[in-house]
Amino acid sequence: MNHFLTIEGLSKEDLDGLLDDADEFVEVLHRPIPKVPALRGKTVATMFFEASTRTKMSFEKAAKALSADTMSFSPGTSSLSKGESLKDTVLTIKAMGTDAMVVRHQSTGAPWRIAEWIDQPVLNGGDGAHQHPTQALLDSLTIRQHFGSLDGLKIGIVGDIRHSRVARSDAQAFSALGADVTMVAPRTLLPVDPSVFPAEVSENLDDVLGGLDVVYVLRVQAERGGASVFPSLPEYTARYGVTKERFARLNPDAIVLHPGPMNRGVEIEGAVADDPRALILDQVFNGVAVRMAVLFRLLGGEHDG
Amino acid sequence: MANVMDAADVDRAVRRIAHEVLEKNRGSDDIVLLGIQTRGVPLAERLAAVIEEIEGEPVACGSLDIGMYRDDLDRRPKRPLGATDVPVRLDGRTVVLVDDVLYTGRTIRAALDALADLGRPNRVQLAALVDRGHRELPIRPDYVGKNVPTSHTERVTVRLIERDGEDAVIIGARESA
Numbered sequence: 001m002n003h004f005l006t007i008e009g010l011s012k013e014d015l016d017g018l019l020d021d022a023d024e025f026v027e028v029l030h031r032p033i034p035k036v037p038a039l040r041g042k043t044v045a046t047m048f049f050e051a052s053t054r055t056k057m058s059f060e061k062a063a064k065a066l067s068a069d070t071m072s073f074s075p076g077t078s079s080l081s082k083g084e085s086l087k088d089t090v091l092t093i094k095a096m097g098t099d100a101m102v103v104r105h106q107s108t109g110a111p112w113r114i115a116e117w118i119d120q121p122v123l124n125g126g127d128g129a130h131q132h133p134t135q136a137l138l139d140s141l142t143i144r145q146h147f148g149s150l151d152g153l154k155i156g157i158v159g160d161i162r163h164s165r166v167a168r169s170d171a172q173a174f175s176a177l178g179a180d181v182t183m184v185a186p187r188t189l190l191p192v193d194p195s196v197f198p199a200e201v202s203e204n205l206d207d208v209l210g211g212l213d214v215v216y217v218l219r220v221q222a223e224r225g226g227a228s229v230f231p232s233l234p235e236y237t238a239r240y241g242v243t244k245e246r247f248a249r250l251n252p253d254a255i256v257l258h259p260g261p262m263n264r265g266v267e268i269e270g271a272v273a274d275d276p277r278a279l280i281l282d283q284v285f286n287g288v289a290v291r292m293a294v295l296f297r298l299l300g301g302e303h304d305g
Numbered sequence: 306m307a308n309v310m311d312a313a314d315v316d317r318a319v320r321r322i323a324h325e326v327l328e329k330n331r332g333s334d335d336i337v338l339l340g341i342q343t344r345g346v347p348l349a350e351r352l353a354a355v356i357e358e359i360e361g362e363p364v365a366c367g368s369l370d371i372g373m374y375r376d377d378l379d380r381r382p383k384r385p386l387g388a389t390d391v392p393v394r395l396d397g398r399t400v401v402l403v404d405d406v407l408y409t410g411r412t413i414r415a416a417l418d419a420l421a422d423l424g425r426p427n428r429v430q431l432a433a434l435v436d437r438g439h440r441e442l443p444i445r446p447d448y449v450g451k452n453v454p455t456s457h458t459e460r461v462t463v464r465l466i467e468r469d470g471e472d473a474v475i476i477g478a479r480e481s482a
Contacts, residue, residue, distance in 0.1 A: 020385060020386070021386045024373075024387075024388065027388075028373070031423065035422070036373035036374060037373070038372075038373040066373075296386075300372075
């Protein structure tokens with residue numbers, strides 16, 4: 001593995017191997033001193049061309065817990081605003097001495113392009129509406145911790161599937177790990193060709209709700225045009241929101257996940273988000289462990305020996 | 306290929322080391338056995354079983370993976386991380402690290418670094434089934450199953466029933482040398 005760009009093409013063994021390593025990093029993160037020297041002397045640059053709170057901080061925490069140094073880049077305060085090209089920006093930061101780059105970009109494929117320009121590992125922190133592979137790992141780890149395995153679980157991914165890189169990466173990971181995935185959304189928020197996802201499709205949440213083990217609630221993404229393709233937010237909430245009333249109709253062992261940031265009162269009711277069966281903060285914690293696993297896999301071995 | 310220990314030799318060595326651990330520490334009260342992944346783990350479990358048999362009381366036993374602590378990660382093939390499972394607080398205890406083969410000492414250095422992050426034992430001791438020499442660091446074992454003089458070009462392979470279906474210590478030529 002030279003880069004970590006996509007879930008597509010990873011096997012159950014690949015994914016379980018990364019999750020097994022992540023379990024060991026969970027143990028490290030619970031220690032009195034939650035830090036190991038594995039990547040001492042390495043530098044990880046976080047290059048977030050699009051806004052992020054949790055992914056960027058999570059990667060930085062993961063790198064630091066492995067004793068790597070971090071450098072970060074924010075487009076607002078950079079020379080991009082003076083017209084510097086993406087390639088020049090990347091090569092400039094690499095020349096300062098990085099060993100790996102974590103890239104988030106609003107354009108699909110940007111991390112692949114950057115991986116062609118630099119001879120060091122590139123990690124995809126989210127590209128357009130395409131892929132968000134470490135999110136899929138942390139979601140898979142959270143579900144695996146809770147149920148022991150994803151094999152045979154019924155997982156519903158609810159909401160803005162069309163604009164969601166999380167939905168795409170998650171559906172691929174969950175299905176590779178043996179779960180049955182159903183995408184639930186109004187027609188306007190489904191992909192034009194839903195068969196690109198390894199999943200069933202439903203337009204009615206109430207039809208599938210009772211059979212689910214995991215309800216994965218996606219954020220309504222106003223910044224990608226999500227709110228302009230249904231009549232109103234209250235109508236969205238009425239048909240697709242995970243309300244207290246719908247939560248009460250779930251199988252009593254079912255759990256609720258959300259990638260954040262949440263629009264409380266829109267796709268998820270506040271009381272549901274705060275219920276012990278909503279594992280949203282476990283997802284955040286596990287994010288650090290899976291990112292440690294990926295960084296360790298890419299930088300902790302023979303790669304640039 | 307030469308067989309330097311067979312199943313009976315391995316068993317006798319484990320039993321003797323168990324007695325030595327008890328003699329040196331005057332009992333098993335403060336002892337924590339930590340097997341280094343991967344083949345140190347079943348050896349530590351065997352030592353724990355023998356010590357329990359002798360003393361009539363269970364002894365704390367866990368595992369340590371030092372994959373995150375190696376200083377030569379760049380030069381080694383990657384293997385998946387194993388479990389680190391420390392069943393009790395280490396502070397104030399006597400930790401006995403258990404490994405199959407003691408060679409350069411770098412694994413033990415990494416294990417000592419890992420221990421420092423996990424707690425502050427009063428004492429750390431080292432048990433190895435085989436000491437093959439060629440230390441590169443000032444590290445010595447407290448308990449040795451068998452001293453086996455080797456050259457760098459040889460490979461020492463420990464096989465254990467729990468992982469390999471048989472107990473044996475074999476010396477052979479290093480394949481890529």
